[in-house]
Amino acid sequence: MSIQWFPGHMNVTRKAIAERVPEIDVVIELLDARLPGSSANPLLAELTRGKPSLKVLNKQDLADAERTRLWLAHYQAQPGTNALALDASEPAPARRLIDASRVLAPLRGGMVKPMRVLICGIPNVGKSTLMNSMVGQRSAKTGDEPGITKVEQKILLASDFYLFDTPGMLWPRISVIEAGYHLAASGAIGRNAYDEEDVALELLARVRGPYRNRLEARYKLAGLKGLEALTDSELLELIGRKRGGLMPGGIVNRQKAAEIILHDFRSGAWGRITLETPDEYALWQAAGEQR
Numbered sequence: 001m002s003i004q005w006f007p008g009h010m011n012v013t014r015k016a017i018a019e020r021v022p023e024i025d026v027v028i029e030l031l032d033a034r035l036p037g038s039s040a041n042p043l044l045a046e047l048t049r050g051k052p053s054l055k056v057l058n059k060q061d062l063a064d065a066e067r068t069r070l071w072l073a074h075y076q077a078q079p080g081t082n083a084l085a086l087d088a089s090e091p092a093p094a095r096r097l098i099d100a101s102r103v104l105a106p107l108r109g110g111m112v113k114p115m116r117v118l119i120c121g122i123p124n125v126g127k128s129t130l131m132n133s134m135v136g137q138r139s140a141k142t143g144d145e146p147g148i149t150k151v152e153q154k155i156l157l158a159s160d161f162y163l164f165d166t167p168g169m170l171w172p173r174i175s176v177i178e179a180g181y182h183l184a185a186s187g188a189i190g191r192n193a194y195d196e197e198d199v200a201l202e203l204l205a206r207v208r209g210p211y212r213n214r215l216e217a218r219y220k221l222a223g224l225k226g227l228e229a230l231t232d233s234e235l236l237e238l239i240g241r242k243r244g245g246l247m248p249g250g251i252v253n254r255q256k257a258a259e260i261i262l263h264d265f266r267s268g269a270w271g272r273i274t275l276e277t278p279d280e281y282a283l284w285q286a287a288g289e290q291r
């Protein structure tokens, strides 16, 4: 089963971005560093084709540093593209965005030709948090539920550097089955659009290989015999059992176990984890195109 989510049409956003793009020098796309491929919006790529692009892997504090390096190299190898990793603890995010944008558009800058940059990202990627920290005041709303940010604004990051916020909502577009699960696991899509157990099972399937030791440490599974032979479903039950998700009669409350798993991933309790590598994502995309 795949996740279907159509939170709203993006016609208004599409039109507004298309209108703004001609006067923009660099497009910044904020991505979730735990799921860079899945958190990219293909519509944005389509609308901004040919424009210099700065990929910002945000929430890097939650992501696997080694995989973040792979993603940065992947983007930097693309023509007209630069990339950097960021998180909310960054003391001078504006400086880094300015420097990385200037590399992409060296002929822009100065009072005569100020740099104009458009910042975009799907909900929950941390755009309001970043904008707030750059504005230095709470002028944009932040929240845990995707879809809250709607304030449109223009920020003067330097005397010759304008940052425009995306006009409208850039909803995620689920073009790859795995991306749907990753977006759901990260909290980027509405809670009513998916079954938590399905998403938790998919998440376990993804992390139990590369991050097995994290699960073992978190749920005290180390040394358990036959752990590898467990199905994802049995692993979910084992975690539920370990974390007290039991119903009368000793039956595991699978819903509760799924909620614990999703909560632990989202909060970073498993440590720094990235759900996809550039190579994996490319394979999923290719498989999706054949379907």
Ligand code: GDP
Pocket (backbone or CB within 6 Å): 058, 059, 060, 061, 062, 086, 087, 088, 089, 121, 122, 123, 124, 125, 126, 127, 128, 129, 130, 141, 142, 143, 144, 146, 147, 148, 149
């Ligand atoms: P927006 O919808 O893109 O504007 O996202 P928000 O700025 O509202 O952030 C969504 C959630 O992610 C909030 O709970 C933020 O506190 C959290 N968040 C934002 N940036 C970071 C970051 O760099 N690291 C971590 N760990 N959490 C972040």
